[in-house]
Amino acid sequence: MKGKHRVEYLFASELFGRLVWFVRLRWLAVAGLGLASLLGPSLGVHGASPALLIVALFVGAANLFFTLALRRRKRRELPYDHLLACALRQIVLDLTALIVTAHFTGGLQSPALLFFAFHMAIGTIILPARMMYPLAACTSVAMFLVYFAETRGFLSFHPLDPSRGMCGAACHFNIAALIFALFGVVALTDSVTSRFKKRNVKLWDTTEELKKRTEDLQRSLEQVETVEERKSHYMRISAHQLRSPLATIKTSLQVLTEGYVDPASDRGRKLLQGAAERVDELLATVNDLLELAKIREGLKCAPWAESVNLNQLLADLFDALQPLAEGRSIRLVPSFRGVCILDRGIPPDLVYAFENLMENAIKYSKEGGEVEVRLSREHDRAVIEIEDHGIGIPPGFDEEVLNEFVRAPNARHHAQGTGLGLAIARETMEAHGGSLRLESREGEGTIARAVIPLHGGPPESPETQSESHPQSED
Ligand code: ATP
Ligand code: MG
Secondary structure, three states: OOHHHHHHHHHHHHHHHHHHHHHHHHHHHHHHHHHHHHHOHHHOOOOHHHHHHHHHHHHHHHHHHHHHHHHHOOHHHOOHHHHHHHHHHHHHHHHHHHHHHHHHOOHHHOOOHHHHHHHHHHHHHHOOHHHHHHHHHHHHHHHHHHHHHHHHOOOOOOOOOOOOOOOOHHHHHHHHHHHHHHHHHHHHHHHHHHHHHHHHHHHHHHHHHHHHHHHHHHHHHHHHHHHHHHHHHHHHHHHHHHHHHHHHHHHHHHHHHOOOOOOOOHHHHHHHHHHHHHHHHHHHHHHHHHHHHHHHHOOOOOOOEEEEEHHHHHHHHHHHHHHHHHHOOOEEEEEEOOOOEEEEEOHHHHHHHHHHHHHHHHHOOOOOOEEEEEEEEEOOEEEEEEEEOOOOOOOOOOOHHHOOOOOOHHHHHHOOOOOOHHHHHHHHHHHOOOEEEEEEEOOOEEEEEEEEEOOOOOOOOHHHHHHHOOOOOO
16 A cells, blocks of 8 residues: 555544544534523623524534434444535534624633634644645634624624623734634644544554564465475485385395305396396486476576577477387487577576477387477467377376376386476476466377467576576586
């Protein structure tokens, strides 16, 4: 919440409370006027008798209306402007009633004049000073007109003490004193209340800032918890993945070292060969884990390079993977539309990611099939699609397989793998501000779709990056 709205929201509830208090106070004034009217004749103040009672009834009726109007609404439903208008109506009513009361209780000699100052103070507490100064001016003019009309005989004069006449020249002093008092009280009250209002706004700002910081802190804590959860989940899976080949190696070596099988025999050689294969698997897993950790932790220190040509990068991969494809009699079909050059990118990670995607397409294709690699430019994004017509991904697994160590059941029977390739590829795309999605039908084939913004870049300014981490090619 900003500026005017923030201040209005802050003061609306306070203003509502003050209006309720003001309405209660007015009942006292109504009672006072009624009493003055009833007791007036017995105290020798005859002029006030029916007039003040009428004023009391009128103010009482209006106050009843204000009370009901305030009760009908809930505090937070009332907008600030509405409350201000309501307060203004009440003050205008009070001042009018006070002018009439003053007229019937001696004009400029009336003791009711004191209440003008009182009203100006209350009014300035409730309303902004910019509204109260015009009200003070209007009241001054009204009282002057009453005085003028009384002296010229347009209005009858109602002295409290009939033995005394009009105040004459002293009244000039009275009117000047009244005007000075009205403006003086507004100015004084405003100087005090505006200081309080400013402090309130400051307090509100500090509270809001504190609230925001607490929320930020809460969010950070939640993020840390999620990261911690992911970490321990990741470590459990990693440990599990490493444990089974290690257990196999240990058993093989135990059988050989404890003399159950002769290492020179055929069986012994097979056991050693099996152990060596498991070691290779372990190495592949450890390398993939290291790659993943590198992407996750070292994004800022990664070897970002400028002007990374995706056409060139994919063409090089075509050459590198040709032997693997030929080994499975698979035809690699390139389909490049346009040139896609990333402003900034991490070439080794991109090579690793696309190599994985293309390897998957070859690995999970049926022998003699075809793998198409499409590259195109959509607005300011590069779109890379790798399509195969292989075993596909079973329903419900196309999102899951993007996570570490997740392999679909059909792939387990089809080929070996660690289940880390797609996780690495996805992290790489995300590090470049892009995304990776899989579209697949089991038994029909798969499309891996990577989208990378051409004008993305490292998380910090490129200048800082190139200064602190010189580019490298591996
Ligand atoms: P590696 O980590 O050695 O690459 P992997 O290929 O099993 O092993 P990922 O590349 O992460 O691991 O793939 C995860 C799983 O996603 C695969 O095991 C397979 O179930 C599924 N998958 C990925 N690409 C394809 C594809 N082109 N066709 C069918 N299934 C696929
Ligand atoms: Mg793979």
